[in-house]
Amino acid sequence: MVSLKQNDREAMASGRIAPSPCPGCNAIVIRGPSAVLGGLETRRMVALGYAWILAVGVQRRRRPRSKQALERRHDAQLARFADSADIAASRRSFRIDGTIVIRGRRAEGTLRLNERAAPTASIRRMAAADRLLLLVDLDGVVYRGADPVPGVAAVLTARANAGDDVVYVTNNSMHYRADYVTRLTDLGAPVAADRVVSAPRATALYLRERHPEVRRVLAVGASGLDRELRDVGLEVVNAGFAAERMAREGIDGVGAAGAPDAVVAGVDPQLTYLRIAAAADCVRAGARFLATNRDPVYPTERWLRPGAGSVVAAIEVASGVTPLTIGKPEPLLMEEAAHATGRDPREAYVIGDGIVTDLAAANAVGARTILMLTGVTTGAALEALPSADKPFAVAADATELAQVLEGLRPA
Numbered sequence: 407m408v409s410l411k412q413n414d415r416e417a418m419a420s421g422r423i424a425p426s427p428c429p430g431c432n433a434i435v436i437r438g439p440s441a442v443l444g445g446l447e448t449r450r451m452v453a454l455g456y457a458w459i460l461a462v463g464v465q466r467r468r469r470p471r472s473k474q475a476l477e478r479r480h481d482a483q484l485a486r487f488a489d490s491a492d493i494a495a496s497r498r499s500f501r502i503d504g505t506i507v508i509r510g511r512r513a514e515g516t517l518r519l520n521e522r523a524a525p526t527a528s529i530r531r532m533a534a535a536d537r538l539l540l541l542v543d544l545d546g547v548v549y550r551g552a553d554p555v556p557g558v559a560a561v562l563t564a565r566a567n568a569g570d571d572v573v574y575v576t577n578n579s580m581h582y583r584a585d586y587v588t589r590l591t592d593l594g595a596p597v598a599a600d601r602v603v604s605a606p607r608a609t610a611l612y613l614r615e616r617h618p619e620v621r622r623v624l625a626v627g628a629s630g631l632d633r634e635l636r637d638v639g640l641e642v643v644n645a646g647f648a649a650e651r652m653a654r655e656g657i658d659g660v661g662a663a664g665a666p667d668a669v670v671a672g673v674d675p676q677l678t679y680l681r682i683a684a685a686a687d688c689v690r691a692g693a694r695f696l697a698t699n700r701d702p703v704y705p706t707e708r709w710l711r712p713g714a715g716s717v718v719a720a721i722e723v724a725s726g727v728t729p730l731t732i733g734k735p736e737p738l739l740m741e742e743a744a745h746a747t748g749r750d751p752r753e754a755y756v757i758g759d760g761i762v763t764d765l766a767a768a769n770a771v772g773a774r775t776i777l778m779l780t781g782v783t784t785g786a787a788l789e790a791l792p793s794a795d796k797p798f799a800v801a802a803d804a805t806e807l808a809q810v811l812e813g814l815r816p817a
């Protein structure tokens with residue numbers, strides 16, 4: 407794959423040239439008698455792919471080609487570079503002075519070909535400050551119920567291609583991440599499973615990271631909640647199972663659930679009296695009590711239906727214990743979403759449609775809000791906000807969202 411001259415290989419093998427770390431980034435640069443190699447030290451394939459390009463640069467010095475042939479060759483080389491580096495190249499340019507610039511999602515590189523001197527190259531990891539961190543609410547922003555919000559998926563795709571971090575945040579407590587991946591992919595939005603942080607996912611991450619002593623959890627909720635909790639290694643007992651045991655064996659909720667360390671509650675469409683009893687028994691016995699969120703209701707196609715807050719309230723009243731709430735407007739969902747990209751939530755722009763949820767949660771973590779008027783918030787409600795509480799920016803539709811985001815790019 408790497409067409410180095412024999413003396414370069416021998417030089418490297420004999421240690422006459424050695425990798426030298428690039429200060430301030432994860433790149434390595436190897437300089438030899440007839441080639442310069444550069445790559446990201448953490449990505450072997452990146453290094454090899456890049457080395458291949460540079461070695462071709464050396465060949466060009468010996469066998470000049472026409473400009474058109476060279477451009478075609480460089481296009482093919484850069485495509486291979488992008489593939490091998492696992493970066494979706496969003497911008498590339500070839501200049502007649504022999505410099506090729508490529509900018510991808512996580513890095514940008516420059517290769518300078520020179521007829522007289524050895525080619526030089528550099529790869530620079532894009533600093534986090536060069537990339538926007540976008541925490542994007544779903545319902546009312548990307549879609550409204552069953553319908554997409556026109557143009558938003560395309561705006562997010564453009565931002566992801568430019569290198570921005572896009573993470574979806576939702577209070578919905580019933581679905582598993584794969585459900586969102588399927589739906590967002592169908593809409594044309596950029597998505598990966600680790601970039602969907604729902605209230606159940608954030609709850610699971612919170613328990614794993616901050617309460618490793620919690621091993622067994624009683625889950626009062628839908629199957630999506632169970633799966634998210636299991637995905638982080640927790641042993642999950644569904645409240646439906648515990649309730650059946652209570653009824654069948656005449657035992658209390660603690661015995662039926664196997665003395666869980668925590669109780670997590672979200673929307674439970676099959677909620678029963680005994681499920682509430684099982685959860686309350688465990689909380690009274692000392693289990694940690696968490697709520698995915700406390701939305702009192704959630705909209706369906708035709709009606710409002712009781713939300714997680716209604717389920718949580720029943721357990722709270724029955725146990726006398728107030729839970730820790732993960733979802734919006736509390737800060738933990740936003741914190742976990744930012745941490746999914748390894749970043750600080752204070753760097754985030756929250757794109758949401760709710761004043762009492764998205765805007766409040768963003769304020770709670772020190773993030774800025776781009777309030778969309780595509781969902782529950784009306785212009786009148788926005789006007790009524792005290793100036794100190796107004797969002798960072800407002801967008802009426804996808805076009806205005808794109809304009810706001812474009813203005814945030816570093817010069």
Ligand SMILES: [Mg+2]
Pocket residue numbers: 543544545546547758759760781
């Ligand atoms: Mg919303």
